[in-house]
Amino acid sequence: MKNTDKSKIMKSPVTPPKQERSINTRKKIIDSSMKLFSIHGHANTSIEMITKDAGIGLGTFYTHFNNKLEIFLETLEQHLRVTTSTSERIYNRIYEMKMPLDEAMDFLIREMFIASKDNMRLFLERREYILSSERFRNVYREEEAKGLLLMQKFFSTYSKKIKPHDVEAFALVLINMVLITFVILYQTPDLDRERVLNELILSVKYMVVK
Known part of the structure; x- marks a missing residue:
């Protein structure tokens, strides 16, 4: 032994x-x-x-x-990281399912809306702290860059089937266009959400799909 x-x-x-x-x-x-x-x-x-x-x-x-502001900034940072993680999961699902571009655009926008609708107030309030908090501003820029890279990868994956030539610039435009629509839906709850989402998806497809 x-x-x-x-x-x-x-x-x-x-x-x-x-x-x-x-x-x-x-x-x-x-x-x-x-x-x-x-x-x-x-x-x-x-x-x-x-x-x-x-x-x-x-x-x-x-x-x-130490105070409410500190936990609020921590919460905003956590929200940014969760948003990036959720976006990555959505994109990975698209790749795993090998969705056609048309189906992928529909899935992407709807899933992003579902993921963001309960935290839209945080999205609106964080804008103020991008200017006033250097720490939060740095986290915001880091997570924003990750989000843009995820969308750029998405467009590169479907590069032969999309219209945009400057993928980097278009990713920035598209993300903000989608977010603005989500904000409008949040601030005007009387709107027919499904109708607006359908129109948003059709508009994005018109801009993206060859």
Whole structure:
């Protein structure tokens, strides 16, 4: 039998319970903040509302964040990263299904609308902080660049079937055109969403598909 020196056996690193609880608590705070800021906005959401929703005390909140602005900026950053991750998942689904361009454009716009409609208020409010917060501005630019690259890859994948020659510039134009339409739908809930989405999709296809 082999002699095994137990002291030499490498153990997998284990997250200390206290550290793990701290990570989970911080996530709960951010999740609650994301939900409440999306519904009520920054001005109408209080720290007390966040702590109640997260099921924590005020003292615990202040262990992780100094004030409401800090958690709001953290929430905006998280929202940007989630948006990029969701977009990547949508594009990958298109590639996995090997969708024809016409079908892919329809799927892309509808899925983006579904993903964004519950957080549109965050999208509108973040514009103010692009100018006032250097940290948030840097995160915004980083995630925006990732989003543009995802769309450029999409157009490159269908390069033989699309009209635009300057894919980089067109990706920027198209993303903003789609987002503006989403904002209009958010701000005017009486509009027939399906009718507007159908027209948006037809317009985009007209600009893109040969």
